[in-house]
Amino acid sequence: MVDRVTTGFVLNYSGHPVLPGQKLEIEKLMYWTSSDVINVTIGNVPEDNTFTATVL
Numbered sequence: 001m002v003d004r005v006t007t008g009f010v011l012n013y014s015g016h017p018v019l020p021g022q023k024l025e026i027e028k029l030m031y032w033t034s035s036d037v038i039n040v041t042i043g044n045v046p047e048d049n050t051f052t053a054t055v056l
Contacts, residue, residue: 008032012039 008030012018018026018037027035 006033008035010035010037012037013042015041 008027010018010023010026017039023035023037027033
């Protein structure tokens with residue numbers, strides 16, 4: 001059995017909103033009772049490059 005964490009944080013780098021159904025599915029998969037979505041704007045990152053330096 002997995003212990004449930006009260007709240008998790010979803011970092012959204014997609015540039016698109018996380019829909020309520022998606023948020024519920026993430027919470028279910030992560031065994032969270034609730035979550036907060038943090039929308040992170042990182043600009044345009046070419047798909048063939050890593051954005052690790054931008055995030056850090």
